[in-house]
Amino acid sequence: MFHIFFLFFFSLQLLSFPSHAAVQDFCVGDLSLPEGPAGYSCKKPAKVTVNDFVFSGLGVTGNTSNLIKAAVTPAFSAQFPGVNGLGISMARLDLAVDGVVPLHTHPGGSEVLVVVEGTICAGFISSSANLVYFKSLKKGDIMVFPQGLLHFQINGGGTPAIAFVSFSSPSPGLQITAFALFANNLPSALVEKTTFLDDAQVKKLKAVLGGTG
Structure with a gap:
């Protein structure tokens, strides 16, 4: 009985002790300093303004006059310091x-996409048995893409399409497979060996995407 009472009393004492770690409401990124694995260092509170918590860039149409006819306008911590650490x-x-x-x-990070205009065919490939999950999405549809899995989005209609995406990270990163293989100086012989493509195909893709080697 004494042991039970002691444990109960000790638990109450622990709960009543103030935490030594200060509770921090936010950590607005200081973009003047380099980003580390844990994000940006916090801007000094005296220098934080309401503008750090507002981003207006997503209301502007992205420039789709490029090779892939697509544009991604990010509101990551590098563009929107208010999301740093959140x-x-x-x-x-x-x-x-x-x-x-x-x-x-x-x-x-994982991604959630919501279509707000047009039609988008989107999907991802699982790392287990390379199963493919894809669907044609219309206005109002939402699709999730688990962290780290290969995925894609294609305009599935005859009109421009718009979607907004959210991520479970303030800096989710991005690596496009085609650009990783063919838009750098990775020697063609290595690309051919690792992709089973022939030399002519690799050279053609490197020429289109600006790669060398």
Whole structure:
């Protein structure tokens, strides 16, 4: 009985002790300092303003006059310092007719996409048995893409499409598979060996995407 009472009393004492770790409401990123694995260092509170918590860029149509006919406008911690340390961020996706965001991954976070205009065919590939999950999404539809998995978005209609995406990280990262393989100086012989493509195909893709070697 004494032991039970002692444990109960000790628990109450622990709960009543003030925490030595200061509770911090937010950590607005100081973009003048380099970003580390845990994000940006916190801006001094005296220098924080309401503008650090507001981002207006997602109301502007992205420039889709490029190779993939798509534009992603990020509101990550580098553009929107108010989300630094909060585990969230957003972006806008514009897809012109025939636009595509090729197979890519976000190593730092999961993604939720909501279509607000047009039709988007979207999907991802699981790491277990390479199962493919894809669907044609219309206005108001939402799809989730688990962290780190290869996924894509394609304009599935005859009009421009717009979507807004949210991430479970203030800096989810981005790696587009095609650009990782063919837009750098990775020697063609290595690309051919690791992708089973022949030399002519690799050279053609490198020429289109600006790679060398």
